[in-house]
Amino acid sequence: IHALRDQFSTPGVSSKKLLPAEIIGTGDGSFIIDRGSSDGIKKGNVVVVKDSLIGRVVEVSSHVSVVHLIIKGDVLLSAQTTKTQTVGVVKGTGDEMVFGNVVLADKLEKGDVVVTKGDVDKEGNGYPPHLVLGKITSVNKRASALFQAAEVRSLVDVSKLETIFVIVGN
Numbered sequence: 001i002h003a004l005r006d007q008f009s010t011p012g013v014s015s016k017k018l019l020p021a022e023i024i025g026t027g028d029g030s031f032i033i034d035r036g037s038s039d040g041i042k043k044g045n046v047v048v049v050k051d052s053l054i055g056r057v058v059e060v061s062s063h064v065s066v067v068h069l070i071i072k073g074d075v076l077l078s079a080q081t082t083k084t085q086t087v088g089v090v091k092g093t094g095d096e097m098v099f100g101n102v103v104l105a106d107k108l109e110k111g112d113v114v115v116t117k118g119d120v121d122k123e124g125n126g127y128p129p130h131l132v133l134g135k136i137t138s139v140n141k142r143a144s145a146l147f148q149a150a151e152v153r154s155l156v157d158v159s160k161l162e163t164i165f166v167i168v169g170n
Contacts, residue, residue, distance in 0.1 A: 018165045029072035036063040044125045046167045052156045053131040054164055071097055077127050078117040090133055100149040108139045108150045
């Protein structure tokens with residue numbers, strides 16, 4: 001009940017597009033949820049808790065779906081910082097994320113929040129803008145490198161989640 005109330009009172013994510021789902025299993029960097037195609041879930045749907053991006057639906061059957069977490073190593077998405085508007089690419093490392101491909105001239109600050117830049121296609125698939133990925137915990141900047149990078153830790157402890165929300169529809 002608290003998760004539902006918190007989710008629907010969070011600004012920024014339209015409550016009309018949210019479908020609550022219970023986590024019924026976990027795997028290597030993934031969740032199994034109790035919703036499937038019969039509930040309107042499609043491969044590629046984005047999964048959130050409040051305004052934080054958790055993952056994306058990668059497999060769907062009629063009553064269950066598999067969600068890959070954004071920290072999983074095969075996830076790559078465009079992002080930016082909220083304070084300095086620095087743009088880069090976030091990649092999962094298995095237990096956290098790296099915000100990379102950031103030019104040396106741009107400013108990265110420890111504690112700055114990283115959000116999705118948005119890469120939704122005309123069918124509505126992709127990551128919407130302004131979903132929180134996490135906070136920068138450290139910055140790796142070397143003058144000899146072409147780019148700098150930062151480690152990013154999610155604001156959500158996924159090990160404690162029971163209910164998540166799938167963004168469905170356009």
